[in-house]
Amino acid sequence: MAPELSSPSSSPRYTVGYALLPEKVSSVVRPSLVALAADRGVRLVAVDVSRPLAEQGPFDLLVHKMYDRGWRAQLEELAARHPGVPVVVDSPGAIDRLLDRATMLDVVSGLRAPVSVPPQVVVSDAAADADELLARAALRFPLIAKPLAVDGSAESHDMRLVYRRDGVLPLLRAPLVLQEFVNHGGVLFKVYVVGDRATCVRRSSLPDVPAHRLLDLDAEPSVPFANISNQPLPPPDDDGGAADDDTPAAGFVDEVARGLRRGLGLHLFNFDMIRERSEEHGDRYFIIDINYFPGYAKMPGYEAALTDFFLEMLRGTRPVPEQLGPGSGLDMEARKLEPGLGIGLRELESGRAQA
Numbered sequence: 001m002a003p004e005l006s007s008p009s010s011s012p013r014y015t016v017g018y019a020l021l022p023e024k025v026s027s028v029v030r031p032s033l034v035a036l037a038a039d040r041g042v043r044l045v046a047v048d049v050s051r052p053l054a055e056q057g058p059f060d061l062l063v064h065k066m067y068d069r070g071w072r073a074q075l076e077e078l079a080a081r082h083p084g085v086p087v088v089v090d091s092p093g094a095i096d097r098l099l100d101r102a103t104m105l106d107v108v109s110g111l112r113a114p115v116s117v118p119p120q121v122v123v124s125d126a127a128a129d130a131d132e133l134l135a136r137a138a139l140r141f142p143l144i145a146k147p148l149a150v151d152g153s154a155e156s157h158d159m160r161l162v163y164r165r166d167g168v169l170p171l172l173r174a175p176l177v178l179q180e181f182v183n184h185g186g187v188l189f190k191v192y193v194v195g196d197r198a199t200c201v202r203r204s205s206l207p208d209v210p211a212h213r214l215l216d217l218d219a220e221p222s223v224p225f226a227n228i229s230n231q232p233l234p235p236p237d238d239d240g241g242a243a244d245d246d247t248p249a250a251g252f253v254d255e256v257a258r259g260l261r262r263g264l265g266l267h268l269f270n271f272d273m274i275r276e277r278s279e280e281h282g283d284r285y286f287i288i289d290i291n292y293f294p295g296y297a298k299m300p301g302y303e304a305a306l307t308d309f310f311l312e313m314l315r316g317t318r319p320v321p322e323q324l325g326p327g328s329g330l331d332m333e334a335r336k337l338e339p340g341l342g343i344g345l346r347e348l349e350s351g352r353a354q355a
């Protein structure tokens with residue numbers, strides 16, 4: 001039976017645990033989210049990752065973004081012994097693919113929607129001959145050099161825009177991905193996914209690189225940059241003609257988001273999409289980045305979206321992604337959970353829950 005959640009004074013019926021880094025807690029678990037969730041019967045409780053998970057709870061649902069291997073092992077061990085209780089969103093095995101830029105975008109080739117990934121090559125170790133790899137992959141300059149690992153560190157966002165080969169390759173620190181830069185008018189479409197909702201937000205990006213820049217041997221052969229999408233958007237006149245009403249059609253965004261959700265077996269992520277406009281090819285969309293549990297506070301209405309999602313998962317009214325990712329032994333079925341029946345991990349450990 002569904003809980004009565006309409007009254008603001010009703011006490012919370014469900015407990016959602018969150019295991020997030022402190023910066024993520026302050027950016028996402030804002031008073032506005034805590035209040036809205038409480039209003040609808042959901043209590044948000046921080047998981048103390050320095051303590052054994054089995055000593056905490058009870059949680060009806062657990063959301064998490066931790067890079068620590070020990071934490072991951074705890075989740076997996078628990079899930080192996082007690083599948084489905086509590087509901088864990090999302091599976092560490094499925095999240096792993098997003099923590100390595102070599103595998104992050106593999107899912108895109110399986111999408112039905114007309115979207116692709118810019119050509120790229122992985123330089124896995126410092127001894128690799130990047131010159132030879134570049135020649136073999138036939139990549140065209142400019143390129144973006146991206147660190148392979150996405151591990152929550154500032155370094156994992158240290159990028160370099162590479163205009164030409166001369167003198168640059170020794171500057172690049174492997175392991176990394178070299179990806180073709182695509183001119184896209186300096187505007188990026190960041191699509192936030194929360195279960196089956198997708199919200200597209202326009203964000204700042206790198207400006208186009210004119211062809212003559214590649215031939216200017218007096219200019220720097222490469223430039224470093226980081227976190228460009230957090231810069232303010234250029235005024236409409238300077239952004240290559242893209243305007244507010246020029247965002248991709250909602251149907252297209254939804255289709256891409258749905259395909260990624262199914263292919264990745266994940267509920268909570270965002271992706272960066274850019275659009276190349278050329279006379280030769282018309283409009284072409286590229287996905288360049290997918291982030292697990294991103295900065296949701298930058299998405300309008302995120303409080304309601306997350307709360308609705310929690311309730312849908314708790315009530316078992318939304319299915320898990322149809323195709324679950326490989327290596328995801330922890331993919332758990334959303335299932336009907338009687339309110340207040342959040343089974344304590346400690347109880348599970350001691351076997352009482354089975355009684």
Ligand SMILES: O=P(O)(O)O[C@H]1[C@H](O)[C@@H](OP(=O)(O)O)[C@H](OP(=O)(O)O)[C@@H](OP(=O)(O)O)[C@H]1O
Binds near residue numbers: 023027227289291
């Ligand atoms: O990958 P990690 O290091 O975990 O960091 C993430 C990603 O960088 C996200 O996107 P991107 O990689 O495209 O910068 C960004 O969110 P947005 O994509 O919402 O900007 C998050 O911002 P905050 O959590 O808000 O700081 C940040 O926590």
Ligand SMILES: Nc1ncnc2c1ncn2[C@@H]1O[C@H](COP(=O)(O)OP(=O)(O)O)[C@@H](O)[C@H]1O
Binds near residue numbers: 144159205228
């Ligand atoms: N292939 C590309 N073509 C054009 N711009 C790109 C490309 N890849 C990345 N960028 C730009 O660089 C920024 C950072 O790259 P991204 O792969 O999103 O890394 P991060 O995980 O640090 O956000 C993007 O937001 C975009 O502005």
Ligand SMILES: [Mg+2]
Binds near residue numbers: 229272289
């Ligand atoms: Mg990005």
Ligand SMILES: [Mg+2]
Binds near residue numbers: 289
């Ligand atoms: Mg990223």
